[in-house]
Amino acid sequence: MASHGARGRSGGRPTLEEVAARAGVGRGTVSRVINGSPRVSDATRAAVEAAVAELGYVPNTAARALAANRTDAIALVVPEPETRFFSEPYFSDMLKGVGAELSDTEMQLLLIFAGSDKERRRLAQYLAAHRVDGVLLVSVHADDPLPDLLAQLDIPAVISGPRSAAETLPSVDSDNYGGARQAVEHLLSRGRRRVAHITGRLDVYGAQRRTEGYRDALSDAGHEVDDALIEPGDFTEEGGSRAMAALLERRPDLDAVFAASDVTAAGARQALREAGRRIPDDVALVGYDDSAIARHMEPPLTSVRQPIEVMGRRMIDLLLTEVADRRPLASRGLDRRQVVLATELVPRSSS
Amino acid sequence: MASHGARGRSGGRPTLEEVAARAGVGRGTVSRVINGSPRVSDATRAAVEAAVAELGYVPNTAARALAANRTDAIALVVPEPETRFFSEPYFSDMLKGVGAELSDTEMQLLLIFAGSDKERRRLAQYLAAHRVDGVLLVSVHADDPLPDLLAQLDIPAVISGPRSAAETLPSVDSDNYGGARQAVEHLLSRGRRRVAHITGRLDVYGAQRRTEGYRDALSDAGHEVDDALIEPGDFTEEGGSRAMAALLERRPDLDAVFAASDVTAAGARQALREAGRRIPDDVALVGYDDSAIARHMEPPLTSVRQPIEVMGRRMIDLLLTEVADRRPLASRGLDRRQVVLATELVPRSSS
DNA sequence: ATCACTGGTGGGAGCGCTCCCACAGTACCT
DNA sequence: AGGTACTGTGGGAGCGCTCCCACCAGTGAT
Known part of the structure; x- marks a missing residue:
């Protein structure tokens, strides 16, 4: 030392x-x-x-920062309360990737929570003071003002999960559309015919894409898409349970469900069980995220895995490039740097 | 904004x-x-x-830091890999307290993981560069060189969980001794007579104190302390399971177990179940931490709760005082600032 | 010998603050 | 009238770097 x-x-x-x-x-x-x-x-x-x-x-970092007008620090901004951050394995995996990719760099990573209004105000102040060279944004909602603030302050940023198809910020995402297709195709290949879908929060672009994947997988396989088999969820367990109950009431003959997240699937499982349906015998169930929940569920849940750690690494790649480009007068804005990573279906006994 | x-x-x-x-x-x-x-x-x-x-x-923070020789930032150093940090609700609660206490301050909190050797080297470098005004140390082992490094660099630090009775750093801890006594007294009051104990890692001071509390509670109640009823654990589930098996073999007549952590208790429960013992009918079980595990265990686990969020707040209190004292030439080293907070027994159906 | 260069080097200027000394102004004693 | 003691204020002197321009060899072409 x-x-x-x-x-x-x-x-x-x-x-x-x-x-x-x-x-x-x-x-x-x-x-x-x-x-x-x-x-x-x-x-x-x-x-x-x-x-x-x-x-x-x-x-002396302060002197260097003053003279060179850079901080050698980047922030991972989590616009959620700490609690959610810790309960979702998503974040921990991402952090692992980010840390790994940063470890042969001089860059320091700051973790900033901005769940409450107060915290958001502090963050705005912090960013205005240019205390970081770049920002990593995770789980940002479509109407969040943060990206605009960053653009205004001219601070490089990378977003995980674009806010829309027209996302202007560099972004890293997994292939939500493709992942959903994998899930549905898997169910169809198992002989299921009436595949229902519980969506995620549809103000999240990734959730929309999953629903689109579901639709296209069905129609491409020659099935008609029955809107009565689609029920909105919100990524929560209660939402999943409620949606499942609604689906069972409307279409008691369904024989499979693709849930937009593992947590949603857990809720659905609960409702199925209460309705006396067996998994997978009566109804096959597939989730999304391949989180710990999926492995520990009874029965273990088939799920779509996203390479979250890799996503973390790629976000750093993009951000560091952005930061470096900013030093001289680089041409920006034209080449939209959007990375999309492939997903993988992990089959377990729920389907 | x-x-x-x-x-x-x-x-x-x-x-x-x-x-x-x-x-x-x-x-x-x-x-x-x-x-x-x-x-x-x-x-x-x-x-x-x-x-x-x-x-x-x-x-401009850099200019201010350079001129005033301070950074207005403190670090929470976690000498563990990220994974453990996220899986233990302990850290999330502590972070909540720390964040709350810091929120009406200008201080910025940095979260630094130092699980691997590489990360530790980076941390040493970081501290040597005096990039923080103070450090919060959590879950430090007795032989960790970090506290010495900090002392050498003259950086204020507060430790959660003193390394020994002679801890020189300001520290915040819960009353491990008292908590253990509460657990054992509870079991005795329920009519249990042969109370076993699975310890924590005994190189952790807090674990030693829990064992001492166990011993004293028994002898103060007029029971002899039977060393055959004590088995070392290591805070892990496997360790708990192994220890429980050993205890059952040695003293099949035991009717209660005080485990040094909830995770340990989870392991013990497994071993008890495999041995065909019912909880609490045959053997009563009490854990420590009152974590999510305790609430979700089958049956729900009686446990000793520590006020972790409050501990986080108090750590910040102490650290900010240290930092402030450091500005002029304050007298230090004499008044050992050690805070100990009371625990609370949360009875559930496992006892 | 003269004129380019080019790789290597020294050091002035300045980044945006805080610290502190100097000083004007006012007020209140002797 | 002359001290003494404030309060409020301006601005010089750094803090420890990076940036950049000037400069000094050496080297090869003319």
């Missing part, structure tokens, strides 16, 4: 100037070495590195 | 200087107003505030 032996006189930490003196070079040269500029001779570089090691020099 | 209307010429954000010019005062005066100094006349203050609002001025 570094040598903290020798120190500058004033009892404080050594400065660039002191390193320069010790190495017998100028300030500029030390700065070049520290920042890995190639325009330094090997001998000089070695001398500077020795001085750095001897003094235990660590650059 | 602030007015971002008028701007300084250079296209950039307005500076102190510009605010001063606009308000017709000097730089020093604006600085005083911004920092809430009382040595400013009301008229001047009003003029400055107006200028600030008109220009949408936001102080």
Whole structure:
């Protein structure tokens, strides 16, 4: 853990100037070495590195930020209360990917919750102060003012889950449409014929796409799409349960359900059980997310897995590119950088 | 969200200087107003505030940090991989308390994971660069070098869960000893006579205290402490299960178990069930933490609840005091600031 | 020998603040 | 009238970097 032996006189930490003196070079040269500029001779570089090691020099971030007008920090903004953040394995996986991708960088990651109004005001203030070089936005609703604020402040941002087909921000998403198709095609291949669908919150673009995937998978397979087999949910367990009850009432002959999330599926399972339907014997059930819930459900739930960790990594990729492009005067806005990652169906005994 | 209307010429954000010019005062005066100094006349203050609002001025944190040698940020350091952090509701509750207590402050909270060696090296570097004014340490093992590093760098720190009775750092903890006593006394009051104990990791001070509480509760009630009824665990489910099996083999007549954590209790329950013992009929079970596991267990688990959110708040209290004391030359080291909070037994049907 | 260059280097200027000293103004004693 | 003690204020001097321009060899072409 570094040598903290020798120190500058004033009892404080050594400065660039002191390193320069010790190495017998100028300030500029030390700065070049520290920042890995190639325009330094090997001998000089070695001398500077020795001085750095001897003094235990660590650059002063504040000074660097002031002089270079950058912070070397990016924020992961979660517009939800802490509680949801922790309960959803989604976030933890994403954070893992983000952390991994960031680990060979100098960038520092800040985690900022903006669930309450108060927290959002603080965040706005924080961003206005340009305390981060870029922002990672997760689970943003279509009408959130945050993306606009960021654009206005000219702060690079990447969003996970575009807000619409016309998303202007760089984004990373999984293939919601394709994932939904996989789920429905799987059910059809198992011989199911009356496949119902409980949607997610339809103000979330990804949820819309899943519903579209459901429709297209059915019609492409030569089935007609029966609107009576579609019931809106809201990604919650209660919503799933309520929707399932409604579907059973309307179409008691259904033999399969594609739920827009695992949590929704858990609610649906509850309603099915109360109605005396067996899973998968009477009704096959497929969820979305492949979360812990899916593995622990009774019976284990077939689900569509998203590569969340990879999504985290790709978001960092995009953001770092954005940040780097911002340094000189880069041309932006034209090339929409939207990444879409493939999903995978994980079959279990619920279907 | 602030007015971002008028701007300084250079296209950039307005500076102190510009605010001063606009308000017709000097730089020093604006600085005083911004920092809430009382040595400013009301008229001047009003003029400055107006200028600030008109220009949408936001102080440059880097400049402030450089000039004032502080960062207005503190770090919550978690020496565990992300995964554990997210799975334990402990952390989420603590974070809630910390966030709440920090919300009427200018302080920014950074969440830093230091589970791997690589991450720890980065953290050391980060701390050496003095990028935070203080550190909150959670779940630190007795032999962790982190506290020493912090002391060496002279960075204020507060620890949750002292490393030993001789802890030198300010700390916040719940009353592990008392909590254990509550658990055992509860079991005795229910008529149990052969109360076993599965310990936590005994290199964790809190776990030791729980075991001491178990012993003292028994002997104070006039029971002899039988070492054959004590089996070491490690806070994990497997550990709990293994320990329970060992106990059953050694003392098949036991009629109650106090487990050092809910997770341990979950493991014990498994082993008891496999041995054909009914809970609570044959064996009563009490856990520790009152986590979600306790509520969802079958049967629901009696457990000892710690006021984790409050602990988070108190940690911030202590840390902010430390940080403030550090500004002038305060006398430290003498008054050990150790906070211990009371626990509460939550009885459920497992006992 | 002269004139380009080019890789390597030193150091001034400045980033936007806070700190602190100096000073004007007023008030209240001797 | 002359001190003494404030309160409120302006502005110089940094904080420790990065940026950039100037400069000094050396090298090869003319």
